Amino acid sequence: ASALFLLSQISIAQQKKQPISQPLVKHIYTADPSAHVFEGKIYIYPSHDIETNVSRDADGAKFDMKDFHILSMDKIGGKVTDHGVALDLKDVPWASKQLWAPDAAYKNGTYYLFFPAKDQEGIFRIGVATSKKPSGPFKAEKKPIEGSFSIDPAVFKDSDGSYYMYFGGIWGGQLQRWKTGKYDANGALQKANEKALLPKIAKLSPDLKSFSESPKDIQILDEQGNLLLEGNNDKRFFEAAWMHKFRGKYYFSYSTGDTHFISYATGDSPYGPFTYKGVVLNPVEGWTNHHSIVEVKGKWYLFYHDVQISGQTHLRNVKVTELHHNPDGTIQTISAYK
Ligand code: FUB
Numbered sequence: 001a002s003a004l005f006l007l008s009q010i011s012i013a014q015q016k017k018q019p020i021s022q023p024l025v026k027h028i029y030t031a032d033p034s035a036h037v038f039e040g041k042i043y044i045y046p047s048h049d050i051e052t053n054v055s056r057d058a059d060g061a062k063f064d065m066k067d068f069h070i071l072s073m074d075k076i077g078g079k080v081t082d083h084g085v086a087l088d089l090k091d092v093p094w095a096s097k098q099l100w101a102p103d104a105a106y107k108n109g110t111y112y113l114f115f116p117a118k119d120q121e122g123i124f125r126i127g128v129a130t131s132k133k134p135s136g137p138f139k140a141e142k143k144p145i146e147g148s149f150s151i152d153p154a155v156f157k158d159s160d161g162s163y164y165m166y167f168g169g170i171w172g173g174q175l176q177r178w179k180t181g182k183y184d185a186n187g188a189l190q191k192a193n194e195k196a197l198l199p200k201i202a203k204l205s206p207d208l209k210s211f212s213e214s215p216k217d218i219q220i221l222d223e224q225g226n227l228l229l230e231g232n233n234d235k236r237f238f239e240a241a242w243m244h245k246f247r248g249k250y251y252f253s254y255s256t257g258d259t260h261f262i263s264y265a266t267g268d269s270p271y272g273p274f275t276y277k278g279v280v281l282n283p284v285e286g287w288t289n290h291h292s293i294v295e296v297k298g299k300w301y302l303f304y305h306d307v308q309i310s311g312q313t314h315l316r317n318v319k320v321t322e323l324h325h326n327p328d329g330t331i332q333t334i335s336a337y338k
Contacts (some may be wrong), residue, residue, distance in 0.1 A: 017337030018338055019308055020336055021320060024073075028048060029315040030049065030317060031047040031290065032046055032290040032305065033045070033046045033290075034101070034292045037294065037296055038134040042074075044303060045103060046071065046318050047065055060173075061098075066099060067085045067099065076296060076320060083135035086113065092117060093140065093142050095127065102115040107157075111132070111133065112208050113136070115153070116167075119144065124151050124173065125148050126148035126165070128141050145211060147214065148211070151168070151172075154167070154292075156244075156245075156270065159245065162270075163203070163204040165202050166200070167202075170237075171238070189230070196227070196228045198220065198237065220276055221265075233257075233259050240254050240290040241254050242254065249268065250268065250270055251293070252265050261280075261281070261282065263279055264331060278333065284336045288305070289305075301322055303319070303320050304321075
């Protein structure tokens with residue numbers, strides 16, 4: 001019997017899937033990596049996960065992050081530098097808690113850090129902070145972006161020099177509370193047979209500190225041209241919007257949340273509509289899945305996270321792997337384990 005037991009243990013060990021990539025840093029927990037090439041280096045703008053006494057709830061209270069650290073590296077696979085605290089919650093006049101997934105942009109000698117946080121009323125808003133350096137430190141504006149709400153800003157610079165912010169997230173991200181355009185604390189999630197809630201886009205003003213238009217819905221359609229339903233939860237938008245452009249096409253990618261995929265949909269305009277195309281990244285270890293897609297020296301990379309170091313959903317670690325577009329423009333699905 002003991003020999004049989006040993007054999008079964010060996011076979012379990014053999015079956016345990018091996019990660020395809022290792023955490024970029026191990027001295028702090030990091031998540032939601034938004035990567036950009038600035039000044040010839042790769043800069044990563046992640047959430048900074050921390051241990052907390054706050055209890056777990058369905059709204060993500062356990063993600064109680066209090067600052068941002070920015071990471072950089074000269075090349076993929078190179079040494080990773082942690083530039084220390086780039087922005088602290090206590091220095092954001094309007095914010096009360098939960099610094100969630102950020103993004104960054106550069107324009108005319110200034111770097112911009114965009115980030116969600118709860119305001120004094122517990123409502124998620126999106127703020128902006130500026131610096132002369134991509135690594136910060138960043139100085140926050142006194143108020144959140146007027147008209148902003150929900151979470152997960154992703155700022156995309158189009159080829160014509162226009163900047164757009166994509167944002168939104170359901171469940172803890174509160175998008176269901178904005179169905180009427182006004183905040184409703186009782187706003188319910190959609191039912192399975194109702195149309196799924198849609199992510200938002202707003203063009204940014206020339207100084208990148210405000211919206212130059214009211215946020216609009218981003219339509220995600222199935223192959224038949226119909227809007228996805230809430231019941232299509234293996235395909236519909238949940239959170240973690242990202243935009244990249246490849247050979248003139250716009251690729252809108254996002255997390256499906258409770259089904260844990262990073263999916264993508266393509267279109268011919270930054271505003272969409274976008275047609276669902278498939279999966280970029282299969283579920284990772286840990287509940288959340290959040291990514292960015294960036295071109296570095298002619299190759300494309302997926303930055304993502306899992307919970308390899310901690311084994312706990314709220315203590316994540318960022319990673320990177322190469323991403324491939326097929327000749328027909330589709331993306332080869334990545335599995336983070338082999
Ligand atoms: O990191 C906090 C939240 O978890 C992010 O805003 C979501 O996208 C999810 O990754």
